[in-house]
Structure formats: C-alpha cells, structure tokens
Amino acid sequence: MYTNDKPPRVTAFMDNIPEPKSSAGRRSLDRKASLIFVSLWLITLITLIVGLVLYCGQRSAIQSELEALEHWETSMxxxxxxxxxxxxxxxxxxxxxxxxxxxxxxxxxxxxxxxxxxxxxxxxxxxxxxxxxxxxxxxxxxxxxxxxxxxxxxxxxxxxxxxxxxxxxxxxxxxxxxxxxxxxxxxxxxxxxxxxxxxxxxxxxxxxxxxxxxxx
Incomplete structure (x- = not known):
C-alpha cells in the first residue's frame, strides 16, 4: 500500500522521446510531417491516374473490338x-x-x-x-x-x-x-x-x- 509515494508512471516510455529544444526544431518536424503527407497524397493521386488511364485504354480497346465486330457483321x-x-x-x-x-x-x-x-x-x-x-x-x-x-x-x-x-x-x-x-x-x-x-x-x-x- 502506498502512502506518500507517488503512483507509478504508466507512461514512462514517453520519457525516451526527445522534446524539441526550440521552435526551430518543432518547425522542422512539422515540415517533415507535411512532406510525408504530401508524398503519400501524390503517390495515391498518381496511382489513381494510372489506374484511370489503364481502365480507359482497356475500355477503348474493347469498344474498338465491338465496333470492328459490328462493322464486320454489316459488311456481309x-x-x-x-x-x-x-x-x-x-x-x-x-x-x-x-x-x-x-x-x-x-x-x-x-x-x-x-x-x-x-x-x-x-x-x-x-x-x-x-x-x-x-x-x-x-x-x-x-x-x-x-x-x-x-x-x-x-x-x-x-x-x-x-x-x-x-x-x-x-x-x-x-x-x-x-x-x-x-x-x-x-x-x-x-x-x-x-x-x-x-x-x-x-x-x-x-x-x-x-x-x-x-x-x-
């Protein structure tokens, strides 16, 4: 049973994370976080664009095949x-x-x-x-x-x-x-x-x- 002792710290592992020593350090961390976020956003956007281009290309190829088939049928x-x-x-x-x-x-x-x-x-x-x-x-x-x-x-x-x-x-x-x-x-x-x-x-x-x- 505790008396005048302080309760154990359950967040003691946080003590190992270094605190920025200045506002410049905090700004540097903010810039790094922003850079990571922008990079992830750009990767996602590029992935979506590539997927859309591939989809449109595949759809165009299928449409061309259908038109060729229709053209061939009406040519008989x-x-x-x-x-x-x-x-x-x-x-x-x-x-x-x-x-x-x-x-x-x-x-x-x-x-x-x-x-x-x-x-x-x-x-x-x-x-x-x-x-x-x-x-x-x-x-x-x-x-x-x-x-x-x-x-x-x-x-x-x-x-x-x-x-x-x-x-x-x-x-x-x-x-x-x-x-x-x-x-x-x-x-x-x-x-x-x-x-x-x-x-x-x-x-x-x-x-x-x-x-x-x-x-x-």
Missing part, C-alpha cells in the same frame, strides 16, 4: 433473286405504266438487305456495291427493265429485237449510303417471260464498306 451483304422458282412459269406485262418487279424467289440473301415482299434492296451500310439484272422475253413485245436508285431512274437493260426468246442484261458498281434503296421496274408496254430456267434475276453484293469518316 449479298443477295440474288429471281421472279419465279424452278417449278413456275409466268408472263408479266405489257402494262400501261412502269411497275416494280418483285423477285419473290430468293436464292441468296446474306444480311437480309433485300426484301422479297417489295422487291426493294436497302443498303445497310455505307460502301461500294455491285449490282446486276437481266430481262428475258418470249413475244413480239420488247423486253426492258430499269434500275431505280432512291425512286429515281438510273439505268436500263433493253432488247428490242423482234422474235421470240431474247434477253438482255446490265450491271453497275455504285457507292451507297446507309438507307439508300434500289429496285427494278418493268417499263410500260414491255413484256417478260420466265420459267424454271430463271431468266429474270436481280443480284447484288457489297464489294467493300466505307466508314462514316470516309475511310475503308
């Missing part, structure tokens, strides 16, 4: 269709006005850009396309069909030689934008015949795409 465009299948026989025309030809028998339609219900091809991507079409008749009426681009006359295939069993064809390469449409019309007073030989066809495919910035 090819179709070919005829007026009839191999078991049909038809005669079209003559009509008093031009009529759109609907090539119902789809042979190929990669990318589904050709609509066999309307006879209209719609460009799904900007690029350079190749198209061809034929016309065949079996009467004294001439055979003439015309290509229309965005509802405007563009070119024709025409055979006016008299006599049965005659045909003609035409082809072209076009640069199209997304949403441009093409279709074939039978001209007025003209007549076509077709059967299982598939004389009358409309075909096209994408040669190469062009990006929206103008680069291939």
């Amino acid at each position: 465009v090819a179709f070919s269709a005829s007026l009839v299948n191999h078991s049909e026989t038809i005669r079209l025309g003559p009509h008093s006005e031009d009529v759109i030809l609907v090539y119902r028998h789809v042979i190929t339609n990669v990318g589904s850009a050709y609509n066999p219900s309307s006879g209209i091809f719609t460009a799904p991507t900007k690029g350079v396309y190749y198209f061809s079409f034929t016309a065949f008749g079996w009467s004294e009426n001439p055979a003439q069909v015309s290509l229309y681009l965005n509802h405007k006359y563009f070119m024709s295939a025409y055979d006016n030689k008299p006599g049965p069993g005659r045909g003609t064809a035409n082809m072209i390469t076009l640069q199209l934008d997304i949403g441009d449409i093409l279709y074939i019309k039978l001209r007025s007073n003209m007549q076509l015949h077709d059967n299982g030989n598939l004389y009358n066809t409309f075909s096209g495919h994408l040669l190469f795409p062009i990006s929206l910035t103008g680069n291939i």
